[in-house]
Amino acid sequence: MAAFFAGAGQAVASDTPKPHIARLGTAPDWSELDPFQKTITREEFVYLLQHCYARSPEEFDDLIHIQEDRALILKQSNFPEKGWYDLRFRTQNHLSADAPKFWKRPVDLPDLEPNSTRPLEGLTIAVDPGHIGGKWVTWDDRHFKIGKDTIEVREGEMTLTVAKILERDLSLLGARVILTRYTNDPVTEERIETLQEEARDYLKQRNLVPSSGLIASTAKKMFAISSEIRSRGDLLNTTIQPDLALCLHFNASPWNSRRPTFRSPNHLHLLINGCYSGGEMREDDTRFEMIMRILQRVYYEELALSDIIANKMRKETRLPAFHYDGTNGMSVNDNELVWARNLLANRVFFCPVVFFEPYCMNHREIHARVQEGEYPGLREIDGIYRKNIYQEYADGITAGLVRYYRQKR
Numbered sequence: 571m572a573a574f575f576a577g578a579g580q581a582v583a584s585d586t587p588k589p590h591i592a593r594l595g596t597a598p599d600w601s602e603l604d605p606f607q608k609t610i611t612r613e614e615f616v617y618l619l620q621h622c623y624a625r626s627p628e629e630f631d632d633l634i635h636i637q638e639d640r641a642l643i644l645k646q647s648n649f650p651e652k653g654w655y656d657l658r659f660r661t662q663n664h665l666s667a668d669a670p671k672f673w674k675r676p677v678d679l680p681d682l683e684p685n686s687t688r689p690l691e692g693l694t695i696a697v698d699p700g701h702i703g704g705k706w707v708t709w710d711d712r713h714f715k716i717g718k719d720t721i722e723v724r725e726g727e728m729t730l731t732v733a734k735i736l737e738r739d740l741s742l743l744g745a746r747v748i749l750t751r752y753t754n755d756p757v758t759e760e761r762i763e764t765l766q767e768e769a770r771d772y773l774k775q776r777n778l779v780p781s782s783g784l785i786a787s788t789a790k791k792m793f794a795i796s797s798e799i800r801s802r803g804d805l806l807n808t809t810i811q812p813d814l815a816l817c818l819h820f821n822a823s824p825w826n827s828r829r830p831t832f833r834s835p836n837h838l839h840l841l842i843n844g845c846y847s848g849g850e851m852r853e854d855d856t857r858f859e860m861i862m863r864i865l866q867r868v869y870y871e872e873l874a875l876s877d878i879i880a881n882k883m884r885k886e887t888r889l890p891a892f893h894y895d896g897t898n899g900m901s902v903n904d905n906e907l908v909w910a911r912n913l914l915a916n917r918v919f920f921c922p923v924v925f926f927e928p929y930c931m932n933h934r935e936i937h938a939r940v941q942e943g944e945y946p947g948l949r950e951i952d953g954i955y956r957k958n959i960y961q962e963y964a965d966g967i968t969a970g971l972v973r974y975y976r977q978k979r
């Protein structure tokens with residue numbers, strides 16, 4: 571009989587499917603939400619979920635149930651038997667309580683002297699130069715060369731140049747500035763070779779045939795995107811613990827990367843976290859991270875910061891707005907430059923994140939400005955005197971941050 575029961579027990583255990591999680595994610599520990607019990611009102615939870623986070627209300631129907639005094643959140647989407655996490659709303663007051671978090675809002679910082687020349691004093695800012703550079707660009711797909719005797723355009727090196735300018739300029743204004751990387755090298759210790767098994771498992775989990783081609787492309791994405799961004803997230807959440815993170819990128823228009831040619835659009839937009847699809851919310855870790863952002867109420871900081879910085883950047887860059895069609899990006903206010911989108915970096919960095927996507931690198935003018943490099947002063951480009959592209963990018967951000975913190979503290 572004993573043997574029979576042991577056998578039955580094993581059968582039950584192996585019937586529990588592996589949780590459905592994002593690339594290189596880990597199954598969440600739902601008890602980490604316990605400190606947030608009764609901190610958010612029902613009204614605010616529903617507002618944030620519907621207004622910014624879920625792409626549409628139908629998409630979370632079978633994953634999150636809103637009741638009068640609580641939200642029930644499914645713990646494992648492919649195994650409902652695991653049950654629901656019971657998140658109680660704050661009911662004794664109409665206002666939500668302060669939530670546990672490591673970052674500070676401007677009102678939590680000491681007041682400024684009226685004419686202070688250091689408006690960012692007391693603030694810790696993480697600057698995240700998107701992608702990687704040097705010999706690593708081969709694995710990153712964010713580089714190209716057009717024409718003979720030209721400098722190759724490499725996003726991961728351009729973002730690092732902007733990050734170093736910001737480090738200097740924001741420090742002069744009083745901020746403590748920490749970069750997630752100071753060199754072209756990746757932060758992650760993983761490499762494509764070490765991720766083969768994970769790539770195979772991930773494909774099987776998604777019911778895809780793990781052909782050698784698909785394993786290779788998945789391992790490449792796991793290295794350059796998932797593992798790299800998650801490593802930066804660990805660094806940011808456990809060591810840097812900033813009040814704000816700035817994710818720097820340069821945009822590019824879609825094209826055939828084998829035969830690069832110039833494309834005509836050139837534009838600017840900023841992203842805050844939001845716009846989760848049903849498929850994304852179905853991933854247990856992604857759903858957990860979304861709920862964590864809602865409970866920490868990063869939305870208000872992200873939006874207010876992005877709103878002000880976007881307008882300063884438009885002045886500096888003179889670029890028109892980019893528009894999403896409402897699927898993977900959606901609008902949350904009346905600023906046409908600001909969009910909500912769910913990206914790994916703005917989801918797993920647990921503080922307010924402003925994510926920048928100015929300039930299309932494969933636009934003729936931007937390519938020409940990259941060729942000019944980081945020159946001092948102004949140079950005439952197409953009849954207009956302009957700063958070098960890196961300083962211009964950084965100046966838009968700096969002006970926005972100064973304005974925001976002068977206004978809010």
Ligand SMILES: [Zn+2]
Pocket residue numbers: 700701712725818819820
């Ligand atoms: Zn990028």
